[in-house]
Each structure stands twice: as structure tokens, then as C-alpha cells.
Amino acid sequence: MPPPMPPRPLSDGIEKPKRLSEVPSYIWKKISGFTSRLFYIVKLVWQSAPHLLILMALLCLADGVLPVLGAYISKDLLNEIAELITAQAEGTLAADAITALSPLIFLFILNVVYLFARKALGRVNTMVTSIAGELVVNHIKLMIIGKAREVDMSSFDRPEFYEKLENANREAGMRPIGILTATFNVISAVIGSVSFIAVLATLSPIAPLVVIAVALPGAAVNYFYRHRNFRYIRRHSKERRQMNYYSELMVNKDRAKEIKLLGLSDTFIAKYKAAFAKYFRGLKKLIMKEGFVQVCISLLSGLANGAILIYVAYGVIYEGGMIGDYSLYSGALSSIAGYVTTLLTATAAIYEGTLFIDNMITFMKEDVRIVPTASEPVIPERGISHRIEFCHVSFKYPGTDRYVLHDVNIVMEGNDSVVLVGLNGAGKTTLIKLLTGLYDPTDGVILLDGRDIREYDVRALHSMFGIIFQDYGQYADTVSENIRYGDVSREGNAEDIRNAATAGGAYSFIDGLPHGFDTPLTRMFEEDGLELSGGQWQKVAISRAFYKDSEILILDEPTAALDAIAEEEVYNKFAGLSKNKITVFVSHRLSSATSASKIIVIDGGEIAEVGTHGELMAKRGKYHLLFTTQAHRYRQMTES
Secondary structure (H helix, E strand, C coil): CCCCCCCCCCCCCCCCCCCCCHHHHHHHHHHHHHHHHHHCCCCCCCCCHHHHHHHHHHHHHHHHHHHHHHHHHHHHHHHHHHHHHHHHHCCCCCHHHHHHHHHHHHHHHHHHHHHHHHHHHHHHHHHHHHHHHHHHHHHHHHHHHHHHHCCCHHHHHHHHHHHHHHHHHHHHCHHHHHHHHHHHHHHHHHHHHHHHHHHHHHCCCCCHHHHHHHHHHHHHHHHHHHHHHHHHHHHHHHHHHHHHHHHHHHHHHHHHHHHHCCCCCCHHHHHHHHHHHHHHHHHHHHHHHHHHHHHHHHHHHHHHHHHHHHHHHHHHHHHCHHHHHHHHHHHHHHHHHHHHHHHHHHHHHHHHHHHHHHHHHHCHHHHHHCCCCCCCCCCCCCCCCEEEEEEEEEECCCCCCCCCCEEEEEEEEEEEEEHHHHHHHCCCHHHHHHHCCCCCCCEEEEEECEEEHEEEEEEHCCCCEEECCCCCCCCCCEHHHHCCCCCCCCCHHHHHHHHHHHHHCHHHCCCCCCCCCCEEECCCCCCCCCCCCCHHHHHHHHHHHHHHCCCCCEEEECEEECCCHHHHHHHHHHHHHHHCCEEEEEEEHHEEEEEECEEEEECCCCCEEEEEEEHHHHCCCHHHHHHHHHHHHHHHHHHH
16 A cells, blocks of 8 residues: 655645744745745746747836836827817917927827837737747656656655646646746836836825835735635645546546446546535635635725825816826826736735745655665676576565565576566566666665676666566557667667567568558557557567567566467567576466476565476475466366
8 A cells, every 4th residue: 555645735835933033034934935936937937948038028127117108108198289279279379280280299109109019019028928938838848757757666656746746747837937927027017116106206205105005905815815725725636636537537548448338437427526526615715705805905995096086186177287197197096006906916926836836846856766876887788698686685665564575585597587476466576676676675685797786877777678567558659669669779670670570479460550560559649540459569569578689588467468379479489589688477377487497486475486397396386286276277168
């Protein structure tokens, strides 16, 4: 059983202060954590598209300055129109229309240029953000799959790892560019707000203070609910994963047959609905509470802004102001209100986003424990007769207390043809995972040519093995590529692939496919893709193992869908290729073990017996019992 998941932090991992003296330190840690995550996001965007990041910064500055220029243009335009109207009424307007209207025409042209610049900058900003977003998503996806390549197999055995992976995939796509866009919006809003506050201060120094004062409650509410929203989503990760699981089950082609025949569709849909209902119930309450509070704050803000507008109107009417001045001050007030809204929503989004980006940071910090113990990793020697030795090896999966293997001592060398025998769950596949370096032993040591395998370079060690697991890959690609995936580093040609297919018993059916070796497999991407039978897929997978020029050949029950004769042919071909190579087979058909040079019987994680078929049959132990029981069943099937 996987270990229980540790309690998840409900915030950004910073412990809340217990005493008043700890508050400054707590605030500093919060600010420090926020800025470090924000800089991490900026670094991601810089790594993805540095030139676009610079362009976004320049657009941000222009977006902050232009509205102020526009407000002054509008003020001068309205004042000029008012003066012309007054001059017309008083009869003082110049007779020459060009002379009279030239200042107005200039302001009109300036306004058109301003409006064009705003629209053009908006379009360019959208274009740049979209392009940068695609590049950032691609960069982050590459980071995630690159990290997935590096992490140990043991990571995939832990539920909390999947939670990290799910959170990273979900949040780290458009989230960084969204946060950066919001950050630039904040900068633009700050520039615009400061400029318009300076404008409003010329009317009354109290007016900006009133605007800022009514904005503070909204800011506090925004941050409070963004934090609560983050905590809620983090706490209910299980329900989200359940929704993903049940929705994916319903569209999984490999599960579709069983789901339809067993009538499980309604059951899984009901489970999806139940998970959603549980997740949505609390989220809806949060949204409604925040909405109600924000409506109340908006009412307060509207009353304050209304009072300032009345004050501006009074000044224009009774204190000799001009209509353009009213436009400037009312526009400034409206712009400040808009900028305050932007500041509230954008900063809250940035804060919430940086909390979520922590998911990716946590995932990228996943420890890699299977690393060479030698300061200079050893490269395995190729083309020699190898020796593998398990010395008192025991193993339990990380986070569990039960030993899957216990005190295993075995030797494989030269051109040994080894067959692993045992009931399901005996530990055969786990032994192979240890042999290939996918896991480190919990206790004991595994020696390859006299050296601890932990001293070898990990990738070089993996390249030693030609292996087909029972859950072999079925890749949505051509037949040729499916075979070539056995060793992508090899500069093979079409003849090498055909030879591997012949050795794996796949050539006969591949030759009859519509496009031969170029036939696409599965219909995931190509409409003319073919779905192979289980036996055909297994032959392709076995051909993949033949394609690799490996030092040690391992077949972990990949022939279960083949008949006994086809399986025997595969084993014979592997035996023919295994000169000076160790060959390890795992099979439930014990008839295949009769020609092996060494049979290893595993029972309950321990080595029960080792020997040849004749030696173990004469011993009349566990192997004898398994073999005779299976032989008896075959005789019964034949007689019936």
C-alpha cells in the first residue's frame, strides 16, 4: 500500500505568528516569499522569450503614460471649443476660419493620433502577450517533462508526487504569463494613478486621499479571498483529481469496451458529479461571500466618487472653471477608480498566482536519489561476458514497511539463460527493476562485473539492457518507429528494422499492412491508423528488444498474448542471440523454462530454489509442484 499523504500546507508554507513580536518577521517572510516567486516567474518568461519580455515592459510604460496625455488633450480640446463658442457669441471670432480653427484642428489631429496610438498599442500588446504565452507554455511543458525524465521510479509510487505533477501541469501553463501580464498592468496602473492623483491634487489635496481611503477596504477583501481561494483549492485537490480520473475513464478507448459491457457509465458519471458537487459547494460559498462584500464596498466607493464629482462641478459653475477642467478632473477621478480596480484585481491575481506557481517550484525540486555514488561515474564495459550478483539484497517500496524482496542472493554470468519463476506478487518484476537500476536496494548490494551498480552512470547502465516489460509501450507512431524506439541512439536503417521484425515474429503481419512498416498505429492522430491485436502488439514490442544491441536481454512476461509455440520460438531466437549475454525471462508457462541454464524460484520475496529443470524436478520442491500442476492442467485441457 502507498504511504499516507502528509498533511498539505494550507498557505505558502509560512507558519503564522503566535506572538505579536513575531508579526514583523512573518510579514517580511510573506513579502520575501511573494517576491521570490514573482522573480521566478520573470525568469521563466526571460528564459522563454527575452526580447518579448523587454517589449512587454516598454508597452507597459507607454500604457501608463498615454492616458494622462489623452486626458490633457481632451481638456484642451473642450476648452478650445468652449472659447470658440464664447467668441462666436460675443462676435470676437476671427473672420478667417483657418486662423480661428487652426488650434482646434491641431488638437483634433493630436487626439486622432492619440486614439490610434492607444488602439495600436493595445493590439500590439495582445499580440506580444499571446506569442509570449505560447512560448512560455512550451518552455514550462519542456521543463516538466524534462523533470519527469529525471525523477526516480520511486517518485511515481507516491500519491503526493502525482498531486505535485497534477498541480504543476494545471497551474504552470498560462499562469506565469498571466501573472506577468497582471504585473505589468499593476505597473501601468501605478504610473497612471500617480499621474492622475497629481492632476486631482491641483483641485484639492483631500480628493486623492478620499479616493485612496475608499480603495483600501476593497484591497483587503481581495487579498483575503484570494488567499482563502488558494487554501480551498489546495485543500480539495483530491476532488479535482477524482473529477479528472472519472472524466478520463469515460473517454479512454482502452476502457470503453468494459465500461459499456458492465454498464459502468452511469456509475462513473455519478461519481464525477458527486466529486464536483463536493468541490463546488464550498467554492460557491466563497464566491458569493466575496461578491456580497465587494458590492457593499463598491457602494461606498461610488458615494465617495459622486461627492468629489459634485465638488468639481461646483467649482466649474461657481468658481470660474471651464468645461475642459471638469472633463480633466472627472476623467482623472474615473481613471483613478479604474486603476484602483486594476490594482486590486491584478495584485490579488498576482498574489494568488504566485501561491499556485509554488506547485511548479515544488515539483521541480523533487529529489533525484538514484544517482551514481562514485565521484566519477563508471561507464560499463561493452562486448564482454558480464557477471551480475545479488548480495543479501532486500527491498521495500518507499513509504511502506513490507519487504517485497528479502535477503536475495543470486548470481548470473556468462551466457546464462535465466528464467524467473513464482506466483503473482512473488517479487519477480521488482527484482528486474532492481537489476536494471530503476530502484536502489533497501539493503544489500547488486554487483555488475564486481562493482556496485550504484557506481555506474545511470544512463549508461540503462543502455546495457534490452528489456520488454509486461506492460510494454504501444506508441501512436508508425510500425517502423515503434521498433526503432528500442534504441533511438542507434543509426539503424530499414534493413535493421526488418531484421528485428523478422526475429520478433512480426514481419509476416507487417508485410500485409496497407503501408507496411510505414503504417501508422492507433487512430489517435491518423484517420488511417490501425489498431493491432494484443498478440501483434507483443510481437512489435519483442521486435523492439531485438532491435537494440544490448548486453543483457530481459523479457518480463511480454509474451502472454502469444500461444505456447510462438512463445517458444521467441525464446529460442533470444537464446540464439544471447552468446556471451545474460538472458532473463519471466513467464508463467513453465514449459519455456525447461531449456534454461538456470531457474530461479521466488516465493514470498525470497529465493526458494535455484537450478536447472532436471535438478529442480528431482528435488521435488516448489518448482516441481508448479510444473506438475501446470502440466496436469494442460493435459486436462488437451483431453477435453
